[in-house]
Structure formats: structure tokens, C-alpha cells
Amino acid sequence: MTSLPEPPRKSVAPVAAAAAQDDSERTGAQQTGRGPLTTLERRWMVSILSAFAPSRSRGLAPREGEVDYLGTAQQMLRASTPIAAFGLRAALWMVALAPMWLWGRFRTVLDLDTPGRTRLLAQLVAHRSFAVRELTMLLKLGAALALLGTPSVRERSGYDNVQPTEKIESGVRRKLPLAVSETGDPVGIDRNRGVA
Numbered sequence: 001m002t003s004l005p006e007p008p009r010k011s012v013a014p015v016a017a018a019a020a021q022d023d024s025e026r027t028g029a030q031q032t033g034r035g036p037l038t039t040l041e042r043r044w045m046v047s048i049l050s051a052f053a054p055s056r057s058r059g060l061a062p063r064e065g066e067v068d069y070l071g072t073a074q075q076m077l078r079a080s081t082p083i084a085a086f087g088l089r090a091a092l093w094m095v096a097l098a099p100m101w102l103w104g105r106f107r108t109v110l111d112l113d114t115p116g117r118t119r120l121l122a123q124l125v126a127h128r129s130f131a132v133r134e135l136t137m138l139l140k141l142g143a144a145l146a147l148l149g150t151p152s153v154r155e156r157s158g159y160d161n162v163q164p165t166e167k168i169e170s171g172v173r174r175k176l177p178l179a180v181s182e183t184g185d186p187v188g189i190d191r192n193r194g195v196a
Contacts, residue, residue, distance in 0.1 A: 051117035
């Protein structure tokens with residue numbers, strides 16, 4: 001009786017190497033700020049970003065739960081460079097703890113109601129320190145991306161329905177005459193040498 005040849009064995013080395021690389025990337029990502037947000041950071045992110053355009057406010061306000069602020073923030077972290085991800089995370093911590101260092105109250109942003117968070121953000125955007133203003137604006141950019149990334153909000157805003165304006169003529173076009181020399185050539189051109 002003949003035996004069947006054994007199928008070639010697959011090496012586990014590439015799988016182990018890929019797993020080790022994935023672990024090192026994950027560790028490196030966490031060290032640079034690009035790792036996943038903690039549960040507390042996720043709660044902070046949603047409460048802060050939603051306070052830039054709170055529901056039930058005047059104007060074009062998103063409906064409750066309509067905008068995926070957390071998904072947008074996580075996408076920003078994943079797609080950003082390590083230094084940008086660090087800046088986004090630093091902005092989150094700075095704003096989340098701002099009631100303590102700005103107002104001297106032992107509270108975080110989660111302890112404030114929506115109007116309180118909106119007031120806090122308004123003060124941070126107008127803060128005298130450039131770093132505080134810019135880190136807050138980084139979070140505001142994240143809120144804007146989340147809002148415009150929501151099709152229903154974009155539809156209500158009319159953002160995609162902008163009509164092109166008429167082409168406006170700037171006036172009568174005419175060709176200006178060239179200055180010519182005594183020989184009839186344009187000024188600045190010598191027949192023997194080209195452009196002078």
C-alpha cells in the first residue's frame with residue numbers, strides 16, 4: 001500500500017513575526033498618543049466636541065445623537081502623525097481638566113452641564129495663551145469634521161447645494177500696443193542678439 005505524500009507544512013514563523021510586529025506597533029502607537037482612547041477619554045471627547053455645537057441651540061444644531069463625534073476623533077487619531085496625535089490627546093486632557101486650572105474648581109468637563117461646557121470652550125478659545133487657544137481650536141476642528149461628515153447635518157446646512165455664481169467679466173479686454181524702436185522692432189529686442 002502506498003502512502004500519500006504529506007502536504008507541505010506551513011511555517012508559523014511569519015505569523016509569529018506579524019503578531020510581534022503588531023504588538024510593537026500597538027505599543028509604539030500608545031507611546032506616541034495614537035493608541036485607542038480610554039473609556040474616560042472617550043467620554044471626555046464626546047462631551048467636549050458636542051459642546052461646540054450643542055443640540056437644542058439656535059441655528060443649525062445637530063439632533064441628539066445624530067453626529068458621531070467619537071468615531072471622527074478616533075479616525076483623526078488613527079490617521080494622524082504621532083506628533084499630531086499627541087497634540088490631539090494633549091488638547092483633550094487640557095480641556096477636560098480646564099475647570100480645575102482655569103476656574104479653580106475641583107471638577108472635570110464631565111461635571112459641567114452643556115451650557116457650562118460651552119462657556120468653558122468660549123473662554124478657552126479666547127484665552128490669552130496661544131497654546132491654549134490653538135489646542136482648543138484643534139478640538140473645534142474635530143467637531144467641525146464630525147458635523148460636516150454627517151450627511152443629514154450637511155444636507156440641512158445646504159453645504160453641498162451651493163450654486164455657482166455667474167461668470168463676471170472684469171471689463172473690456174484690449175491688446176496693449178508694444179513700444180517699438182525706430183527700426184520697427186519691439187523695444188528690448190535686438191535683431192542680431194535676440195532679447196537685450
